[in-house]
Amino acid sequence: MKKFLAIVSVLLVVFSCDEEVTPLEFKYESIEKKENAVIEVNYPKAYGNEDVSNRINSQVETAIANEMSLSDEIIHNEINIAIDDFSKEFTTFKNDFSESNQKWELLVDSEVIYQSPEIISISLSTYIDTGGAHGNTHVIFLNFDPETGEQFTNENIISDKSAFTELAIKYFKADLATKKNDLDIVDSFYGKDFMLPETIGYSDDGIVILYNTYEIAAYSFGITEYVIPYEEISEYITRH
Numbered sequence: 001m002k003k004f005l006a007i008v009s010v011l012l013v014v015f016s017c018d019e020e021v022t023p024l025e026f027k028y029e030s031i032e033k034k035e036n037a038v039i040e041v042n043y044p045k046a047y048g049n050e051d052v053s054n055r056i057n058s059q060v061e062t063a064i065a066n067e068m069s070l071s072d073e074i075i076h077n078e079i080n081i082a083i084d085d086f087s088k089e090f091t092t093f094k095n096d097f098s099e100s101n102q103k104w105e106l107l108v109d110s111e112v113i114y115q116s117p118e119i120i121s122i123s124l125s126t127y128i129d130t131g132g133a134h135g136n137t138h139v140i141f142l143n144f145d146p147e148t149g150e151q152f153t154n155e156n157i158i159s160d161k162s163a164f165t166e167l168a169i170k171y172f173k174a175d176l177a178t179k180k181n182d183l184d185i186v187d188s189f190y191g192k193d194f195m196l197p198e199t200i201g202y203s204d205d206g207i208v209i210l211y212n213t214y215e216i217a218a219y220s221f222g223i224t225e226y227v228i229p230y231e232e233i234s235e236y237i238t239r240h
Contacts, residue, residue, distance in 0.1 A: 024048040024056070024120070024146060026112050031083065037090040037104035039083055041068075044112050044122060055149030060122060063142055064108055067126040093130070105129040113141075114202035118239035119152070120144045121202035138212050139223065141201035154200055157237055164236040167228055168209055169194050175226045188216045202240060206230045 026044040033039040043064055046053035058077070065076035070089055076082040083106075090104045107127040114121040122142040129135030143152040158164045172194065189195060197215065201208035206229040213223055230240055 022048055023115070023117070024053055026115075028111075031079065033083065033087070036087045036094075037106060039086065039106045041079060041083070041106075041108040043079075043108065043110040043124075052147070052149040056120070056144050059144070059149075059151050060110065060124075060142060063124055063140070064110060064126075067124060067138060067140070068106060068108060068128075070128075070130070089130075100131075102131045103129075104131070105135060113208075114204065115146070116240065117146060119157075119202060120146050123201055136213060137223070139210055141199040141208065141210075143199075143202065154196065154198075157200065157239070159238045160236040164233065165194065165196060167233060167236065168196060171209065171226050171228050172224075175224060179221075188221075190216075203227060207233050207237065207240075 024046045025048055026046055029043060029045050031039070031041040041064065043060060045060075046056045061079055062077040065079050065082035068079070068082040068086060069076055070086065076085070086104075086106050093102075093104070094100070105127065106129075108125070110122060110124040112120065113123045120143070122144070123139065124142060125137060125139045127135055127137045143157060144150065145152065172188075176188070197209060197211050201210065206227045209226055209228065211224040213221070216224060234240060
């Protein structure tokens, strides 16, 4: 009987070890082209569990490719195709306006900003300058389940939207008070009520709330970003 129990114990240890999820490893890849437009792309690529890493890498690449696109109608899923399209757009511009000295720029910087057994958070910052008064930077966050590679939405992450929003408003007002302007929440959201951004991120310090240029207020207002500490927000989120 004792020998049987010992064998069962060993088998349980073996199976439990097999069930442990090995954390994904991320390595960074870079693409740089300067023949026509200036294009630089830096992004993380997941390695480890093949199914999970492939799923995450595919979604990251699709997100980057679409952030690079100059058209809302075209949906890319490959970075190289998006780069080629951007270069072609610049060539068309130069053919139409040969006297112009305008240089086009496309700069993408993506990185893993938080990784735990419960979630992987990746930031994606894209700067595009195709002429005009200034270029434009756009930042989004991609959050993934480390076990499945599934991408989380805000709804997957926030367990109590009302309480989460109230806390976000509190920190938004505090951030607003540090800036030299007369804007209030209504002004910031173009006469509408407070709204959470499309995506939220994770950091070592807490939940990252970020509003892009034009998402709230005018261009001169810039990007608004603040962090809500985990000790205050943890009961309103599903994981961290």
